[in-house]
Amino acid sequence: xxxxxxxxxxxxxxxxxxxxxxxxxxxxxxxxxxxxxxxxxxxxxxxxxxxxxxxxxxxxxxxxxxxxxxxxxxxxxxxxxxxxxxxxxxxxxxxxxxxxxxxxxxxxxxxxxxxxxxxxxxxxxxxxxxxxxxxxxxxxxxxxxxxxxxxxxxxxxxxxxxxxxxxxxxxxxxxxxxxxxxxxxxxxxxxxxxxxxxxxxxxxxxxxxxxxxxxxxxxxxxxxxxxxxxxxxxxxxxxxxxxxxxxxxxxxxxxxxxxxxx
Ligand SMILES: NC(=O)c1ccc[n+]([C@@H]2O[C@H](COP(=O)([O-])OP(=O)(O)OC[C@H]3O[C@@H](n4cnc5c(N)ncnc54)[C@H](O)[C@@H]3O)[C@@H](O)[C@H]2O)c1
Numbered sequence: 001x002x003x004x005x006x007x008x009x010x011x012x013x014x015x016x017x018x019x020x021x022x023x024x025x026x027x028x029x030x031x032x033x034x035x036x037x038x039x040x041x042x043x044x045x046x047x048x049x050x051x052x053x054x055x056x057x058x059x060x061x062x063x064x065x066x067x068x069x070x071x072x073x074x075x076x077x078x079x080x081x082x083x084x085x086x087x088x089x090x091x092x093x094x095x096x097x098x099x100x101x102x103x104x105x106x107x108x109x110x111x112x113x114x115x116x117x118x119x120x121x122x123x124x125x126x127x128x129x130x131x132x133x134x135x136x137x138x139x140x141x142x143x144x145x146x147x148x149x150x151x152x153x154x155x156x157x158x159x160x161x162x163x164x165x166x167x168x169x170x171x172x173x174x175x176x177x178x179x180x181x182x183x184x185x186x187x188x189x190x191x192x193x194x195x196x197x198x199x200x201x202x203x204x205x206x207x208x209x210x211x212x213x214x215x216x217x218x219x220x221x222x223x224x225x226x227x228x229x230x231x232x233x234x235x236x237x238x239x240x241x242x243x244x245x246x247x248x249x250x251x252x253x254x255x256x257x258x259x260x261x262x
Contacts, residue, residue, distance in 0.1 A: 005031040005032070006240060011086075011090060012062070012086065013090040017047070018044055018201075020150055022044075023233035025048050026051065026233075027230070027236075029055070031237060031241070035057070036082070037052075038063075038064035038072075048061075067126050067129075072130055076089070085137075088240045089145075090148045090149075091126065091131065091149040092148075093122065093126055096201050098110075108161065119167055123170075130149075131189070134147055144185070145188075147178070147182075147189040148190055150194065151168045152193055154168050155167075156169075157258070175189045179249025188239075188248040190248060192236050193259070194253075195253070195254065196220060197229050197232075220258065222256060222261065224256070227255065
């Protein structure tokens with residue numbers, strides 16, 4: 001049996017420049033996938049792609065704003081052009097709740113129209129576009145395919161900001177319904193739902209938080225451990241692989257147990 005779970009598969013990962021997407025790009029490539037790393041940050045894409053290549057993996061970059069249909073189509077077209085097809089899309093790009101000038105999160109009522117539009121555009125429209133464009137490609141290839149999205153524990157229970165949670169709740173339910181609609185075409189749709197991690201997300205500060213802040217973040221979870229971005233990435237790998245061949249429409253929390261208490 002081949003221990004490389006995605007041998008020969010062509011995968012597009014959005015938000016592959018940082019955090020969960022970057023970790024997923026490494027893991028997918030280590031497992032034999034040819035990875036198209038899509039992100040809005042060109043410098044970050046280059047970092048991910050060059051690290052994968054130096055480790056002997058196959059990857060290319062695609063500059064892509066997931067809120068723009070033409071960009072998402074461009075990323076998928078690049079995967080097809082270079083690697084011949086699309087087997088997997090991992091719609092992972094997302095942004096945090098809007099922030100104040102002082103660096104804290106805005107309360108629900110403080111979010112202005114631009115904040116609301118941007119959050120919905122990246123976290124909801126971006127995932128919808130990724131699904132639509134991938135489904136069109138899967139159908140053009142004759143059917144079959146895998147969609148994984150990054151939602152959040154904030155989309156499963158009342159946790160984190162209400163506005164952010166509303167966007168992730170939309171992603172949670174999107175996978176449930178798409179699973180029914182696409183199952184007969186052998187297209188699986190599942191979500192990874194992380195708890196709070198330290199990445200470049202929101203105030204995350206790319207991992208440069210003081211130990212006291214990390215300790216208090218760890219205490220939010222029953223397991224008492226910081227959630228590392230590689231952990232939801234491992235679940236995305238599982239869901240993208242044939243190990244999950246009969247799994248569709250599920251939301252898998254990687255949250256240290258937070259969702260269990262609600
Ligand atoms: N960090 C957390 O605490 C946390 C918790 C739960 C869920 N999530 C979700 O996990 C996913 C990954 O977040 P992360 O923590 O790795 O964050 P991150 O900020 O480290 O990485 C997100 C990546 O997405 C890219 N991106 C942002 N907007 C984009 C756009 N419009 N088009 C293309 N790329 C774009 C960024 O450039 C970045 O590379 C997101 O969907 C986020 O909502 C994060």
